[in-house]
Amino acid sequence: MKRMLTSLAWLTMGLLTLSGCGEEKETTATAEAAPQQTYEWKMVTTWPRNYPGLGMAPENFAKAVNEMSGGRLKVKVHGAGELVPAMGVFDAVARGAVEVGHGAAYYWKGKSPAAQFFTAVPFGLNVQEMNGWLHYGGGMELWRETYAPFNLVPFAGGSTGVQMAGWFKKEINSVEDLKGLKMRIPGLAGEVFQRLGGVPVTLPGGELFTALQTGSIDATEWVGPYNDLTFGLYKAADYYYYPGWHEPGAMLEFIINKEAWESLPPDLQAIVTYATRAINQDMLDEYTARNNTALKELVEKHGVQLRKLPDDVVDALRVASEQVIQETIAEDEMAKKVYDSFKTFRDNVMPYTAISEEAFLKIREGK
Ligand code: CA
Numbered sequence: 001m002k003r004m005l006t007s008l009a010w011l012t013m014g015l016l017t018l019s020g021c022g023e024e025k026e027t028t029a030t031a032e033a034a035p036q037q038t039y040e041w042k043m044v045t046t047w048p049r050n051y052p053g054l055g056m057a058p059e060n061f062a063k064a065v066n067e068m069s070g071g072r073l074k075v076k077v078h079g080a081g082e083l084v085p086a087m088g089v090f091d092a093v094a095r096g097a098v099e100v101g102h103g104a105a106y107y108w109k110g111k112s113p114a115a116q117f118f119t120a121v122p123f124g125l126n127v128q129e130m131n132g133w134l135h136y137g138g139g140m141e142l143w144r145e146t147y148a149p150f151n152l153v154p155f156a157g158g159s160t161g162v163q164m165a166g167w168f169k170k171e172i173n174s175v176e177d178l179k180g181l182k183m184r185i186p187g188l189a190g191e192v193f194q195r196l197g198g199v200p201v202t203l204p205g206g207e208l209f210t211a212l213q214t215g216s217i218d219a220t221e222w223v224g225p226y227n228d229l230t231f232g233l234y235k236a237a238d239y240y241y242y243p244g245w246h247e248p249g250a251m252l253e254f255i256i257n258k259e260a261w262e263s264l265p266p267d268l269q270a271i272v273t274y275a276t277r278a279i280n281q282d283m284l285d286e287y288t289a290r291n292n293t294a295l296k297e298l299v300e301k302h303g304v305q306l307r308k309l310p311d312d313v314v315d316a317l318r319v320a321s322e323q324v325i326q327e328t329i330a331e332d333e334m335a336k337k338v339y340d341s342f343k344t345f346r347d348n349v350m351p352y353t354a355i356s357e358e359a360f361l362k363i364r365e366g367k
Helices: 002-033 053-068 086-094 113-118 127-136 139-150 187-195 205-214 225-231 258-263 266-301 311-331 333-364
Strands: 039-045 073-078 100-103 152-159 166-168 182-184 199-201 239-242 251-257 305-308
Touching: 039 053, 039 086, 053 073, 053 100, 053 152, 053 225, 053 251, 053 266, 073 266, 086 100, 086 152, 086 251, 113 139, 113 187, 113 311, 113 333, 127 139, 127 152, 127 251, 127 333, 139 152, 139 333, 152 258, 152 266, 182 205, 187 199, 187 311, 205 225, 225 266, 251 258, 251 266, 266 305, 311 333
Parallel strands: 039 073, 039 100, 182 199, 239 305
Antiparallel strands: 100 251, 152 251, 166 239
């Protein structure tokens, strides 16, 4: 009796599955018969078109989406200045003039101070930790909340890893040497730099070389050896400083207009989502492979003077960073909410990073 019941149960399940299959087949047949809607998106970026490293993320994203969707979602990339200027990306996507953009959230601190925490926080999270916070630690939900009033849906858009502290025309031997120095350094770090007497400016990447060469700025941070070599920054300044206290795991962003995002069927939304995740990782892979050879070329071929920031300068930057962050979050509710989450994650992750990555790197060097 028991066996019969079991058989009956199996039979019923089988029938249900069969009838389920039948329905599925019908649905699939209908879907196949109907012409599939195609979508054409314009993408604007804060980088020059086809610019190596971070500037290739838009092109790689477009290629991935076009291929994975079989041409149902076509994305066309327009570099900085083609449709809108570099710093016009946020507004263009927000108002729906274009569907998607690529850049860095800290460029938009004037729109929302909270945005800065999604690119780089001085002495903040490294790239592994940043990805962890965003995708498994509540960071992405807060990013969505920050951008919701602007009609934008954000996605992580690639990371450079720890950047270089930047290019300087003169040596930095003390905090005193930062006084009056005009440096391109965006976001929270710019305010920290100002706190120590420097003069921060925000310029898009495409304008850096000329600004540094003509002396309209005295120093600039950009990315790291691979990108900085391409920009030829070594021709305009001799001293190349590390480590990147200001951008320990700089994260870029894809931003999608909310209506454009909601107009996509679920499978295309999934393609876009997974494309962003793939491009996010791919960028770091490329930097990891190329930064070391680029640095070698800068030093050995172009005679660049590699320097480490003095400890007392780093200490002063650390103290000023904490002050700037506290003041920023005191003035803006969303920034406080984001930083509370960021800081909790950082406090929790640091002890494990210390006994895993940090401890391993030390033993690998024989320290
Ligand atoms: Ca940078």
